[in-house]
Amino acid sequence: MEPEAAREVFRGRLIRVAVERWPAGEREIVQHPGACALVALAGAGDVVLVRQLREAVRASLIEIPAGILDAADADGAACAARELVEETGYQPTADLKPLGTILTSPGFSDERIELFVLRGVEPGPRRGEDDGIEVVLMPFAGAVDAVRDGRIVDAKTVAALLLVEARGANA
Amino acid sequence: MEPEAAREVFRGRLIRVAVERWPAGEREIVQHPGACALVALAGAGDVVLVRQLREAVRASLIEIPAGILDAADADGAACAARELVEETGYQPTADLKPLGTILTSPGFSDERIELFVLRGVEPGPRRGEDDGIEVVLMPFAGAVDAVRDGRIVDAKTVAALLLVEARGANA
Numbered sequence: 176m177e178p179e180a181a182r183e184v185f186r187g188r189l190i191r192v193a194v195e196r197w198p199a200g201e202r203e204i205v206q207h208p209g210a211c212a213l214v215a216l217a218g219a220g221d222v223v224l225v226r227q228l229r230e231a232v233r234a235s236l237i238e239i240p241a242g243i244l245d246a247a248d249a250d251g252a253a254c255a256a257r258e259l260v261e262e263t264g265y266q267p268t269a270d271l272k273p274l275g276t277i278l279t280s281p282g283f284s285d286e287r288i289e290l291f292v293l294r295g296v297e298p299g300p301r302r303g304e305d306d307g308i309e310v311v312l313m314p315f316a317g318a319v320d321a322v323r324d325g326r327i328v329d330a331k332t333v334a335a336l337l338l339v340e341a342r343g344a345n346a
Numbered sequence: 347m348e349p350e351a352a353r354e355v356f357r358g359r360l361i362r363v364a365v366e367r368w369p370a371g372e373r374e375i376v377q378h379p380g381a382c383a384l385v386a387l388a389g390a391g392d393v394v395l396v397r398q399l400r401e402a403v404r405a406s407l408i409e410i411p412a413g414i415l416d417a418a419d420a421d422g423a424a425c426a427a428r429e430l431v432e433e434t435g436y437q438p439t440a441d442l443k444p445l446g447t448i449l450t451s452p453g454f455s456d457e458r459i460e461l462f463v464l465r466g467v468e469p470g471p472r473r474g475e476d477d478g479i480e481v482v483l484m485p486f487a488g489a490v491d492a493v494r495d496g497r498i499v500d501a502k503t504v505a506a507l508l509l510v511e512a513r514g515a516n517a
Contacts, residue, residue, distance in 0.1 A: 176404040185356045185363050187374040190454055192356050192363055197401045199478060203358040204402045205376055207454070229452040230368045231375045233347040236452055275494075277501040279451040281400040281407055283361055283378070286451055288501075307370060323446070323512060330448040330459075330501040337508035341494060 178202075189243070207286035211254035212241035212331045214274070214292045214339050215265060222318045222336070223265050223296060224311040237311055237321070238329045239336070241288070251289030259296070263310045269295030274338045279330055290335045315339075349373070360414070378457035382425035383412035383502045385445070385463045385510050386436060393489045393507070394436050394467060395482040408482055408492070409500045410507070412459070422460030430467070434481045440466030445509045450501055461506045486510075 178195035185192040191206040215223040222239075229236050242258035244251065252271040259265055274290040301310075313321070319340050321327040327336070349366035356363040362377040386394040393410075400407050413429035415422065423442040430436055445461040484492070490511050492498040498507070 178401065184358075187355075187363075187365065188372075189374050190363075190376070192358075192361075192376075194358065195401060197399075199399070199401070201359075202401045203360050205361070205363075205455075207451075210453075228370070229449075230349065230366060230370070230373045231454055231456050232449055232452045232458075233456075234452075236449070238452075241453075275496050276499055277504055278400075278403055278407070278499050279501045280378075280455065280457055281403045281405075281409075281500055282381075282412075283402055284376075284451065284455070285402050285404075287403075319512065323509070325446050328447055328449050329452055330450045330505055333448055333505045334501055334508070337505070337512055338494070340512060341490065341508055 203283060205284040205286070207284055209244040209286065210241055210288045211244060211251045211258065212239050212288055212290055212335060213255040213259060213271060214239055214290075214335050215259055215263075215267075215296045216292070216294050216315065217265070217296050217312070220315050221312040222315045223259070223263050224313055224318065225262050226309040226311050227307055236329050237327050238332045241331060252291055255289070255291045259293070260299070261301075262308050264299045264301035265296040266299045267293055267295065268297050269293060274335055277331060277334050288331050290331065290338065292335075292339050374454060376455040376457070378455055380415040380457065381412055381459045382415060382422045382429065383410050383459055383461055383506060384426040384430060384442060385410055385461075385506050386430055386434075386467045387463070387465050387486060388436070388467050388483070391486050392483040393486045394430070394434050395484055395489065396433050397480040397482050398478055407500050408498050409503045412502060423462055426460070426462045430464070431470070432472070433479050435470045435472035436467040437470045438464055438466065439468050440464060445506055448502060448505050459502050461502065461509065463506075463510050
């Protein structure tokens with residue numbers, strides 16, 4: 176399934192933008208390398224979150240750890256484990272399990288995020304430079320409450336937390 | 347909260363793209379007009395979904411009815427009611443209730459989707475032209491299963507269905 180015609184109108188470091196001609200009309204499409212994200216649960220039932228400035232929305236958001244898929248990552252789980260360590264210092268003490276994949280905005284973007292859940296982490300030193308990321312620990316039930324009352328609005332975080340909630344102990 | 351500098355690199359009919367300079371570095375940002383979407387429940391407990399080609403991801407997706415915020419819409423609820431009728435022919439027989447707002451991809455886009463739930467619709471003629479949108483009715487519990495097993499991957503649809511599920515009869 177390919178367009179009848181396409182022209183690239185922007186090529187950035189993260190995204191590319193193309194205008195494509197399809198039978199239904201012209202489409203403006205943002206091409207993104209894809210991403211990974213994970214719900215990391217510590218022993219006491221706390222979920223490991225991060226708060227960071229998201230310039231695009233002019234606000235600091237609470238999100239699950241996430242990052243861009245890197246050519247050096249063996250797979251999405253490796254990406255998610257790497258991002259957890261880099262962003263929070265927490266280390267996996269169990270296997271990451273797949274929660275599913277979401278398409279964040281299929282009306283105009285091909286961005287795809289692979290979601291994982293990890294039941295077992297331990298704190299450690301953060302390797303990343305001071306990148307403005309603050310680690311936030313929250314009881315899992317409190318994070319779900321924050322989704323429901325609008326304190327958490329990032330789509331991948333909403334989806335991933337509610338997927339873990341919906342799966343219960345099976346996730 | 348504004349960037350130190352910004353230049354527009356693309357202005358399309360739907361999106362604009364800017365490269366902005368912030369203290370943390372350069373950001374490529376997709377500006378989007380914002381959208382609305384709704385979980386519409388018929389009397390028997392079926393949820394009204396649509397299947398349509400999403401050229402950006404080269405696939406047909408099952409989604410809740412949704413659309414771009416229009417200057418003529420009084421608010422997000424008016425947008426969502428309009429899109430329901432245009433895309434599916436179903437008419438609201440109750441008030442739309444807000445479910446919350448999600449930011450679909452705050453790492454590179456300002457897109458914001460207002461989500462609603464509507465408990466009460468009745469079928470009617472579709473007003474829109476034949477735009478390739480197929481109406482899909484699914485029992486609500488079956489739609490939640492489709493989220494969990496990966497047949498539904500659109501982020502707004504995942505978030506909205508699970509928010510209704512998490513709220514139960516209170517939504």
